[in-house]
Amino acid sequence: MLLLLIGSLLYLRAQSLPAAAVSQTSQMLDIHGNVIDTFHAGENRRSIKLKEISPYAVQATLAIEDRRFYDHLGFDFKGMARAMLINVQNLSKKQGASTLTQQLARNLYLTHERTWSRKLKEAAYTAQLEMSYSKDEILTMYMNQIYYGHGAYGIEAAAVTYFGKPASQLTLAESAMLAGVPKGPKYYSPYMNMKSAKDRQLTILDVMVEEGMITRAEADKAYNEMLSFQPLSAGNQEGFAPYFRDYIRTVAVDKLGIDEHLLNEGGIRIHTTLDPHAQKAAEEAVAAGFPADSEQQAALIAIDPRTGYIKAMVGGRDYKTNQYNRVFAKTRQPGSSFKPFVYLTALESGMTPLHMFRSEPTAFTYDEGRQTYEPSNHNDKYAGEDIDMRRALASSDNIYAVHTIMAVGPDKVIETARRLGIDSPMDPVPSLALGTFPVSPFEMASAFGAFANSGKHIEPIAITRIEDKNGRILYDAAPEETPVMEPAHAYVLTSLMESVFKPGGTAARVSAAIKRPVAGKTGTTASDAWLVGYTPELVTAVWVGYDKGRTITTAEAHRAAPIFAAFTEKALETVPPKMFPVPEGVVTVYVDPSTGKLAGESCPDKRLETFVAGTEPTELCGEHTDEAGSEESAAEVPAKEKHHSWWSDLKRWWNG
Template structure:
């Protein structure tokens, strides 16, 4: 019987593979199913991820309140003080930060900043391995973006919720800002110790310079501080700070940013740090700073929050050198153990800019600003306003004469009397003219003048000059019995010095917001309140105060330039108010509680005025007061008050408003009047101070 054909040898060999395939096929089917499921899952995950990213992209980041320090700057653009609510911060754009600091920060904090998308995976892996190796958190891997998200929007608590939010905000920051924007935000936000937030505040605190001007060594030092200000601040531990600086320089060299020689040279550089606390001592001109704040808030309507945290910049009129001269003059003229107070206010009469302000001798112990105290009698320093009214009204000329002798004046329709006296009962014992009266501060002449012109006209003149204080229309007004603040006295004299053109005193030139946009611009307006000719004639008369026989003559040698002014003394107050073509200054000295002044104490105002004026104008060449149109200068015979003839032994050059000069010539022989054209007039007027200048130069 034939056996059935069991197949070819090839069929027998394929049988095991078929059996294997049949066995593995279910597994392959299951794997295919899982792959499909996994693929679908991945697709769903990617779709969800893209949807989540799209959601984050469309959401706005939380509002972050980044306070910025507001600054007060002087006329030259130097910071003189700051306002801040706990955080000293001044934001600056990236272009105003030293490239060295940018490189140093990235080298030590986030080397792949411009390559990652907010998270440095390589850095995270390295940190994880190091931490596992040491079984503790030895190294972090936060990027600058993560640190910024944490500082802007979150606390530093260690919770998964906070970490999740940090990741979300990091992604949003990367999607909504450029890398440069993120770096700029970070550098303006980070804390550098000692109350300084951001690179600009830190640069000023540690080195007294702008962030744009930092050297390589300084940049590496600053870049190391944020990791731990308590440990790496040079004020706290110089060794730690120096070690970290050198680590940063070495890292920069390893990355090819520097050569090793450059890194070593910078590491060996001796850095000059600002004394700690310099930025927290209230700045210079503290009384002026308070005045600026009051103007900004009360007059300009700047919000207190904006002023304290808005990063605004207030550009002022203050001249820091003049301010220092003012503070030095006050300090050096009054003994340190004295309780006597002082005030000084100085204004540029040409534009109304306040150049210096001293409100008292010690701001730390007493913040009351005496520059604005309107309870002080100006005494005889008020008399120029009286004489200007008399000149302007045409009631008098510089040659008008009154007797200088004890006199009883009757007023109020004969119902009242007033009997003034001269200081120390010194009188001219005869008739004197206006120049003599101003120089010697004759009280009888002053009251005779107010009786001739009328108190109402004097008050009207004071109002024109910007004096708003209440004044009574009585004869004693001529002697400065109505209180007026030093501020208004300086402003009034500045108007006279500016040829009768008044400008409202200005302290703030402009204000910029944190973006540099101007939110306020001063627009001073000039108003002619007195004729230039009358103002000049009075100025010429007031120069006599600093000449021989004048009440300010004892300090004339200290002032090597033309100056006009007037002293004033009461039982409790001493003044000198005066001006040059560039500065109008009022100085007051006295006691806060109306204590009477000794003779020595009453003589301190003039030296303060003289020392300040000369030092503040040290770099300014002396100038004569400009002679306006409508003024003539002629030689006068002092004895007769007539035009001086060639034969007159004594001649005095006197300025008049055209048409008010005398026409009758003195001289027994009918001589022609002495010639005095404008050029010769100016030369004669400047003769005395030029002689002083020459003597000073020779000495």
């Protein structure tokens, strides 16, 4: 056995190491096939000597990656045993045991596929490296090879990228911060996740103390040091659709399992759903929506409800200053923009747009009478009379909404929201009707997509296809369409939400800016303002507010709707206006809103209302000069207008 081992080592010693793997630029493409980003288009790397690297950076790297580097021969069998014991104890792979030499062999000569043949090659190349180079030479190659995120390869590029200084000048605190990044640049980069970066910095400092590299006092001082980071370079991090590009990286690596090294060096092509025209419209609408000196933030996401394609994404107003993507922030209350889920539940429970509740200050008891909830309307304005669902939704009457959720049950509303894709935590309490539980703009846009798509929900998609450098398909999206509500219910609710943009509606002030049928719902809380709306081709969620929940003024709250209007009209400027498609099982009849009955000839405020077939009123109003039930009065409701037609809708819309 010993002779076999010696023979194998002599054989490996006589062999030449292969040429290092040549990295290739990967590309991200928009929906038209145009390149919107490249990954590692020419590595940001400058090799330096070991003596040009701060001793702190070397020590921090050895502490976290391979503390026995100078004691083993390329394979740390003691470390392997320790890692195996920890993994068995935790019943999962909590700890690895690859040495620096193994990592270097993998990065220089191999792919990152998990096969036995690759592992055997890695072992052979590791032995060859150890026999061909000194420990200092291997460490130097490693420090110049490793990827630190944000396009920085090697410690010198990382020091300049993060701290604007050469590697020789890195402090203990800076070194411990950088040493933690290579394990997962997405998770441990201070630009992406400061908390995780600080936690890993502390882990590294603790190990350095354990190994006698530094004292506890030095570690504590370094951890508490306030670090000053450089703004990320414009080459990779700014420019067009930066938040979307970051999201694509996250989806590719975390959801689709694309290895980060393959992403950065493998020459793959990622085809995305981004519409450059819509993205430009989104960025311009957000930029124009605020005074230059405003600190208020914003988020916008737009999805094609027919395909689930994410067409545009803006996660904030200044990516260079803050890379936090607010599109996915589950920290903001949706306010009244949540009410459509309440009213959908009501329609499915048998209520109609004519269902009446009184709009006045009301105390609601729940939890078997043990608790009381007293909501109020905006500015304490109440109708002081019975109002119907259309008027309540258009004016965003809170009392009506709470009456409704108490009638149908908060549990059912939560079930409705879950069905449509809202997965944030919610409790079955009356205040749920007013959007008191935080959700993300992403969730709201996804859920509203089902209203726009005739009751069918499609999970949002950002990546349609990924190809390797040879054109082989690594991933091909297969969107699934799931019916989540009856098409008739979706259409009736859409009809109700169209009133939000008409006189008396909370978004009426921007209706003139939108030259096409549109539906949606506004939402305002003390610190958040929303408009979530849609056309047949595009559903958009807009949020404005402050990151730390600062109270917003009335003027600040009014910024969401103009952003939505400007974006929607610009994004669809080349698309002819379309009516919302009318499904089977929908009828429209003239009604008298005050009585909820069919309108007679002399009814002064008759209104054409939309219903799920079978729920429309059948009794003729007789409270005016008409005689209830007379054949003459009944004839005044033309049959052709009892049954919905797209042409009559088009004429009504065209005529205002």
